[in-house]
Amino acid sequence: MTALLEIRGLSKHFGLTLGAFGDRAATVRALDDFSVDIIEGETLSLVGESGCGKSTTGFCILNLHQPSGGSVKYKGQEIAGLDEAAMRPFRRDLQIVFQDPYSTLNPRMTIGEALSEPILFHGLASRAELPARVTDLLADVGMTPRFANRYPHELSGGQRQRVAIARALACQPRFIVCDEAISALDVSVQAQILNLLLDLREKYGLTYLFIAHDLAVVRHISNRVGVMYLGRLTELAPAGDLFARPLHPYTRALLSAVPKPDPRAPVNRQRLTGEVPSPLNPPAGCRFHTRCPIARDRCRAEVPEWRAVTPGHHIACHAVSRADKTNWEGQS
Amino acid sequence: MTALLEIRGLTIDIARDEGPARVVDGIDLTVMAGESLGIVGESGCGKSLTMLSLVGLLPNRIRATAGSAMFGGKDLLKMTPGALRRVRGSEIGFIFQDPMTSLNPVIRIGDQIAEALIYQKGMTKPQAAIRAVELLALVGIPAPEDRAQAWPHELSGGMRQRVMIAMGLAGHPKLLIADEPTTALDVTIQAQIVDLVRDLKTRLNMSVVWITHDLALIAGLADRIAVLYAGTVVEDAPVAEIFDRPTHPYTRALLDSLPTLAGEAMSRLPSITGTPPEPGRRPPGCPFAPRCPLAQPACSDAVPKLAPVPGSDPRHRVACPIVIERAVA
Numbered sequence: 205m206t207a208l209l210e211i212r213g214l215s216k217h218f219g220l221t222l223g224a225f226g227d228r229a230a231t232v233r234a235l236d237d238f239s240v241d242i243i244e245g246e247t248l249s250l251v252g253e254s255g256c257g258k259s260t261t262g263f264c265i266l267n268l269h270q271p272s273g274g275s276v277k278y279k280g281q282e283i284a285g286l287d288e289a290a291m292r293p294f295r296r297d298l299q300i301v302f303q304d305p306y307s308t309l310n311p312r313m314t315i316g317e318a319l320s321e322p323i324l325f326h327g328l329a330s331r332a333e334l335p336a337r338v339t340d341l342l343a344d345v346g347m348t349p350r351f352a353n354r355y356p357h358e359l360s361g362g363q364r365q366r367v368a369i370a371r372a373l374a375c376q377p378r379f380i381v382c383d384e385a386i387s388a389l390d391v392s393v394q395a396q397i398l399n400l401l402l403d404l405r406e407k408y409g410l411t412y413l414f415i416a417h418d419l420a421v422v423r424h425i426s427n428r429v430g431v432m433y434l435g436r437l438t439e440l441a442p443a444g445d446l447f448a449r450p451l452h453p454y455t456r457a458l459l460s461a462v463p464k465p466d467p468r469a470p471v472n473r474q475r476l477t478g479e480v481p482s483p484l485n486p487p488a489g490c491r492f493h494t495r496c497p498i499a500r501d502r503c504r505a506e507v508p509e510w511r512a513v514t515p516g517h518h519i520a521c522h523a524v525s526r527a528d529k530t531n532w533e534g535q536s
Numbered sequence: 537m538t539a540l541l542e543i544r545g546l547t548i549d550i551a552r553d554e555g556p557a558r559v560v561d562g563i564d565l566t567v568m569a570g571e572s573l574g575i576v577g578e579s580g581c582g583k584s585l586t587m588l589s590l591v592g593l594l595p596n597r598i599r600a601t602a603g604s605a606m607f608g609g610k611d612l613l614k615m616t617p618g619a620l621r622r623v624r625g626s627e628i629g630f631i632f633q634d635p636m637t638s639l640n641p642v643i644r645i646g647d648q649i650a651e652a653l654i655y656q657k658g659m660t661k662p663q664a665a666i667r668a669v670e671l672l673a674l675v676g677i678p679a680p681e682d683r684a685q686a687w688p689h690e691l692s693g694g695m696r697q698r699v700m701i702a703m704g705l706a707g708h709p710k711l712l713i714a715d716e717p718t719t720a721l722d723v724t725i726q727a728q729i730v731d732l733v734r735d736l737k738t739r740l741n742m743s744v745v746w747i748t749h750d751l752a753l754i755a756g757l758a759d760r761i762a763v764l765y766a767g768t769v770v771e772d773a774p775v776a777e778i779f780d781r782p783t784h785p786y787t788r789a790l791l792d793s794l795p796t797l798a799g800e801a802m803s804r805l806p807s808i809t810g811t812p813p814e815p816g817r818r819p820p821g822c823p824f825a826p827r828c829p830l831a832q833p834a835c836s837d838a839v840p841k842l843a844p845v846p847g848s849d850p851r852h853r854v855a856c857p858i859v860i861e862r863a864v865a
Contacts (some may be wrong), residue, residue: 213785252651253722253723253724253725254693254722276858278584339708360809361579363811381841390578390579390749390812391578391749391751391790391793391794392578392789392790392793392807392808392811392812393811394793395793395794395795395805395806395807395808396807396808396809398795399804399805399806399807402802402804403804415723417723419723419797420752420794420795420796420797420799421795423795423796423797423799423801424795424799424801424802424805426801426804443801444801457724458723459797460727461723461724461726461727462723462752462797463726463727463730463750463752463753463756464752464755464756464796464797465751465752465753465755465779465794466755466779467755467756467775467776467779468776469755469756473730475727475728476724476728479694479695479725480722508539513720526703
């Protein structure tokens with residue numbers, strides 16, 4: 205198993221001006237000290253609520269946001285902070301699919317033109333070869349060649365998302381960030397797109413960073429899952445392990461809040477009181493301590509270190525120890 | 537139990553230059569007193585328009601063209617705008633998906649709730665101000681006296697939705713219609729709002745209609761579920777029946793295509809091919825026939841009517857002659 209991407213200490217702080225005259229400066233700490241290896245061929249998912257930094261992470265890895273600090277190595281080469289020209293050779297390999305394909309497809313370009321653009325830009329095919337290449341790409345995402353002459357507004361939401369995926373595939377990437385790529389779709393269409401992503405992964409040996417808030421979807425598609433809260437990674441584990449034995453109190457609360465499609469499921473949620481604090485002024489120590497049911501004094505003062513509880517299962521929490529793990533399991 | 541609301545043969549059309557397009561096609565729905573009804577369907581199935589038509593809030597160019605909606609002995613669809621305005625809020629409360637666009641950004645929270653009370657209940661300003669604070673406390677807003685003085689932008693999404701619920705409850709309605717009120721919220725906040733509505737329904741002895749696309753969410757909320765597809769009710773049954781014995785091919789496919797926390801990782805999900813028809817391009821006969829695994833040529837002849845499923849709970853009804861035949865066999 206080789207790491208396709210090695211991410212170390214990645215941070216992103218946005219500067220803001222506040223006040224009626226824009227005279228107060230403030231910093232939004234959107235992402236702090238994010239470190240993970242993304243293994244070739246895996247699907248790593250990031251979950252968490254609005255403002256947890258999961259999308260920022262995807263943007264910073266691809267250099268779509270300039271990171272404020274830290275390192276991103278792609279196949280051993282540093283790409284964090286590269287300017288657009290230096291980034292260009294890497295852009296071919298590193299692609300992204302967004303939530304809303306309507307706002308990322310040019311309404312005046314036919315689907316065929318939209319798919320040709322990245323191919324020509326990266327010089328991957330001659331003009332003579334283009335139509336065949338476009339037909340192949342459409343076939344990859346389950347669409348017939350006649351769609352090449354259509355415009356985005358003529359397609360349904362699911363079809364537009366297929367085109368967005370085909371466009372990401374156009375330059376034969378190694379790695380795709382799926383940023384809430386299926387969140388806006390209806391249930392029946394969502395299943396189609398999930399299946400498509402699974403098929404393409406197998407066919408082309410793709411590596412995905414899958415960013416989502418729907419935990420059931422994440423459970424379905426991921427090898428490993430990272431849980432984020434207020435700009436920090438709080439837990440990272442193989443998907444099966446995380447859903448069967450969540451350790452971090454936030455992960456446990458998040459999982460218990462997911463509605464179950466079973467009218468007899470008991471309503472015994474570990475309810476989280478209150479709301480996510482502002483990232484303008486995140487709590488000291490562990491950022492979750494203000495809502496944590498098992499917070500201690502230490503949690504309010506010290507940032508918990510990132511540690512492995514079992515091989516491959518990491519958490520950042522002072523309060524959960526190996527001994528607590530059995531207690532947790534006993535409860536569920 | 538008595539029926540609080542009875543919708544019969546409701547038909548809604550969009551006026552377009554090329555002629556009217558039907559978006560709701562002869563819907564029958566009943567809400568019993570004290571019941572929570574879940575209305576489930578995908579975008580464009582007509583679930584929101586059906587409920588908006590009851591209180592005269594349909595957008596321009598969209599009109600209810602046939603049918604009736606009996607509520608407290610009166611047909612809501614035949615009421616004058618003035619009479620409907622009195623029903624709205626005082627007898628039927630509404631909560632919408634996006635509280636930011638439903639709250640006036642330049643009026644303090646407490647004053648917005650008080651406005652409804654003065655208008656609907658004829659309270660004086662001081663009475664209404666006190667009642668507004670009580671309502672904020674009722675929906676679980678901490679420090680309600682302080683929050684009554686807050687502006688909408690000072691509240692988080694979850695708090696704004698609580699304010700919307702407080703406004704929806706201001707007139708002490710018999711029926712609360714909740715149109716995807718948690719779709720824009722994070723999952724832990726969604727859980728708080730769901731618990732709140734469930735609790736308030738019992739305490740205030742209301743009926744609740746909860747409109748959603750999320751089958752998992754509605755499982756823990758509704759007594760009965762109506763599944764809509766392309767402007768028709770395809771299945772209507774008590775909640776346990778829907779999940780234990782889903783009968784219409786569309787309901788079954790929807791449940792199958794739902795990823796769950798207990799599901800098998802990395803496996804392909806059963807999915808429904810194709811997409812729902814657009815308004816005005818509804819196929820003849822059963823609207824689900826083009827995507828249905830059980831479809832036969834006869835399915836395109838007539839729109840199937842809801843009928844009881846033999847051998848099931850008598851309240852379990854489905855609009856598919858093919859599955860009914862199979863149940864008999």
